[in-house]
Amino acid sequence: MSVQDVVIGLAGLGTVGSGLVTLLRDNATEIERRTGKRIIVKYVAVRDVTIKRDIPEHTKLIDNPLLMVEDPEIQVIVELMGGLGIAHTLIKEALLHGKSVVTANKALLAEKGEELFALAEEKNLSLAYEASVAGGIPIVQTLKDSLAGNKIKTVTGILNGTSNYILSQMSVNGTNFDEALKSAQELGFAEADPTLDIDGFDAAHKLKLLIRLAWGVHYPYEKLSVQGIRNMNAMDINFAHSLGYTIKLLGQTAQVNGEIEAGVSPYLVPEKAMLARVDGAFNAIHINGNAVGSLFLHGIGAGSLPTASAVLGDIMSLVKDIYDSTGYVMEKLPLAPMVNPEIMESPWYLRLMVHDTVGVLRDIAGLFAKQGISISQVIQKKKQEDGVPLVFMTYETSMKAMKQALHEMENSNILISKPVAYRVLEV
């Protein structure tokens, strides 16, 4: 066995970048045994080159990542800067200069990916991104290769660890949303600006990539229906629990009669389902395929080493010359046949705050009936300071019918405060 060097350039030395440098050092023997090659990091591009960094002696610190693109010695460029700006230029230039790319940049791939994937295909290069979805969980490879012989029916995932941590804290410790968010920020899970996480956009970025992998179609990111968990009320977590459900933020997509349903939103998940048991900052993905049946993957969805594990797996696959990005033999994927989220049907959980007066339940039931909505369960709770909580579980109902019923309730003076409505996951 002769050992060759593979020379790579790394852009970004944050959480994941540092993790990668650590792994390349600590697991060097294993890497060499598995690939027959030594991986040498020639450059690390960072914003501030004056800060001392824990990198190998032979590695050059640079502040312009585009310098790496011009160096003929560099075989693979690893983009771990994030963002839609320089990262975008870097990946494009790398591909144009004949270099394969490994990235963990879900936002970029979700919003600008079609252009970059097509460029990689055109140049017969790889654009690898296992680390972009669910950290260390091998979901990209699973959908791309292992399940390649399946017609995928559904993909359902807990794709954002911060949101899941917040929901777990609220569920297990009874903390309210603001406290749980603060705790997530103190532990370093949540960013100072947690918008991407708690408003569902991060999960939506990943969902867009999952749809691409599952069906080989382009579902434009901006068309996805996205609802996060901001201002989630502990009361609903408790009601859900008493009904046998846990509230989770899910990215959900299904192929129904050749069309793609997709969206991110809070769901009530039956407690017996594996997805209900995903605690803390874990991620998990449930896939249903026409051959494999039910497949569930659970692991650490973020953080330094777990994400770097996926980056390194991609680098090693590239070094073995075996990567193609989506697993479909075409430069440009067709547009997905998208189902309007308004007409997607599911059971719903609904919690209303009403006045304690005669006829309220009759009026509400009348508004449901008017929209053809069937009720499977009603729970009326004791009067609280801010009204009487009324909880409904419905049978299959479209968002459109639900919205219309809620709209009429809001206009009828029945409700004291804004209604809360979440989809219920069917398993």
Added chain:
Amino acid sequence: MSVQDVVIGLAGLGTVGSGLVTLLRDNATEIERRTGKRIIVKYVAVRDVTIKRDIPEHTKLIDNPLLMVEDPEIQVIVELMGGLGIAHTLIKEALLHGKSVVTANKALLAEKGEELFALAEEKNLSLAYEASVAGGIPIVQTLKDSLAGNKIKTVTGILNGTSNYILSQMSVNGTNFDEALKSAQELGFAEADPTLDIDGFDAAHKLKLLIRLAWGVHYPYEKLSVQGIRNMNAMDINFAHSLGYTIKLLGQTAQVNGEIEAGVSPYLVPEKAMLARVDGAFNAIHINGNAVGSLFLHGIGAGSLPTASAVLGDIMSLVKDIYDSTGYVMEKLPLAPMVNPEIMESPWYLRLMVHDTVGVLRDIAGLFAKQGISISQVIQKKKQEDGVPLVFMTYETSMKAMKQALHEMENSNILISKPVAYRVLEV
């Protein structure tokens, strides 16, 4: 996109073989979109060619699978006959004739694999076997590629669906072992001769392959410590439950100070662990790696379509020219540095049936103390027809110390019947 044909030969048209034929027909569009190729089954080899089979019109039924090896048109041979006889010859001859092989034959690969893998490596061909371990769960690819950058610490799996179904039945429905086995046989999970399943040999075959993938070493199958679930007593399932555990048949392996611990045996698994929640005929594998942390995969471990899903994934990867069998760049793997199972330490669960006489507990405690075994919990149950059940949970103890203590008890007339001892899984 021009469509090429890939011509394959299939040996065996049992459960999995028929599943593969079904998938090749039903999912043909997806397969072509993902590979750019049409997969044509030229031959199906079966024992009895006079029986009418549901195969494509262009497919030839033959009774000698070795005929396919000589046909220059055949690119890949799929071995789904099972057994160690003709299957062995077929795979060897296929490789010698320059054809890659896909197989689901765990017994063959566990017992004769080193020779076959070395031959494939020497000939620069593929010997793919995703379907051999845990059916549709992509564990081979995960260990081989996705986690390639990890030092794997532990791999723990529920690897035999029949055993797990029997244990689930006993646990949930309170049926006894014989009834549960009979029900498994009636449902078609268990063979008429269930030895391979319930005595742990099938799980051991898979464990041998997992060790190979996790650490790139050869752990001879016949050196594995194997204990099955034959004659499992419902009483122990109940005791375990009252202590917060579920009994599962686990294949377990760990790298400890550079040496490999490995074995198949019943374990008490804490109910909070994901592995405890694997019900019925499902399989699941928990991996711990130094980068990825905890990763858990759960799916259908056997059956027609789930296993065929893995076979087809392998065929499609081959068609894309990207398969190597273990993910290590060497012809022959080194022998594993094996830990003697006798000195592997773990907590233990112990159930004794004793006489209702003064001083019994003192005598037993004395025998434990003599072997340096510390007790963490003792439960004495009400007297039953066949004696008084005494249940112990110990701290970390080697099998050697445990065996010695049990041996002394058996010689001391304290016990009414054979003691029951299972390891307790630490999570």
